[in-house]
Amino acid sequence: VFSLGQNVIVIVPGANLLLNFEDLKRASDVICKAKVVVCQLEIIPAVSLEALKMAHASGVKTLFNPAPALADLDPQFYTYSDIFCCNETEAEILTGISVGNLEDAEKVGRMLLERGCKLVIVTLGAEGCMMISGDEPIPKHVPAGKVRAVDTTGAGDSFVGALAFYLAYYPDLSMEEMIRKSNCVASVSVQAPGTQSSYPYRKDLPQDLF
Numbered sequence: 184v185f186s187l188g189q190n191v192i193v194i195v196p197g198a199n200l201l202l203n204f205e206d207l208k209r210a211s212d213v214i215c216k217a218k219v220v221v222c223q224l225e226i227i228p229a230v231s232l233e234a235l236k237m238a239h240a241s242g243v244k245t246l247f248n249p250a251p252a253l254a255d256l257d258p259q260f261y262t263y264s265d266i267f268c269c270n271e272t273e274a275e276i277l278t279g280i281s282v283g284n285l286e287d288a289e290k291v292g293r294m295l296l297e298r299g300c301k302l303v304i305v306t307l308g309a310e311g312c313m314m315i316s317g318d319e320p321i322p323k324h325v326p327a328g329k330v331r332a333v334d335t336t337g338a339g340d341s342f343v344g345a346l347a348f349y350l351a352y353y354p355d356l357s358m359e360e361m362i363r364k365s366n367c368v369a370s371v372s373v374q375a376p377g378t379q380s381s382y383p384y385r386k387d388l389p390q391d392l393f
Contacts, residue, residue: 184334184376192336194225194251202226207233215241218351221343223248228257235263244350248343252276262299268346269295270306270339288313289322296320304362306342308335312362325359327366330374337378342369344382364392 207214207230214220220238222231222245231247236259238245247264249256252273261267271282274291282288288305292315295303302316311327345368349361356364371388375381385393 184336196225199226202230204230204233206230207237211237214238215243217243218354219244219246219347221246221248221347223250223343224253225251228253228260232257232259232263235260239263239265246343246347246350248339249273249277250339258298261295264300266302266304266346266350267295267300268304268306268343271308274305282307285310285313285322285324289315292322302358304346306339308338311366312342314358314362316358323359325362325366328370330370332373334376334381335373337381338369338373340378341372341382342366345369367392 214234214237217238220234220243222235224231235245235247244265245263246266246268247260248268249260250270250273252269254276256277269277269291271288274280274282274288278291278294280287280291280294282291282305285307288307291305292303292313296315296317300317302314305313307313309327309329309332312325313322314325315322342365345365346361349356349364353361368383368388371383372381
């Protein structure tokens, strides 16, 4: 972790790669009755994709974070994700577009919509997020509050977890408002060291988030 809180991480998948289709079958009842299913790529991609398909077939909202990103991502991930959420690094790996500003994030969003995504969120660290959807093709920038970052490790997971919470428990909020609140939660997480240890409890968050 550098002095301004930016991080460089190494992923060691370990037991994650042991999760298989049989495990999915055993969890199918839970998956198909969930309000939201979140998937990413720290397990075998084909297993993650199957989980998205199971959820989608049952009408469960799907949220996909392509982390760690794969340049040759199966195109079905785009179509089976209700919300496709990536950061600048993942966006570049997926599209070849280097994201250095809001205009670049817009280009990424449009390209991912063309690949079949319904709604794309590109997270931009301290700059917040860019959102674009098939229903609202005019991109919308949702800024984040300014904080002093200590450690940004896990900020993306904090954002995605918060967004899943709002999708499940506050489904009547607008997507822009869900993103704004999720930005706030992630902003809290970067002000403490560590990854899981930096994630705040509900009691420690401003009550206007709920």
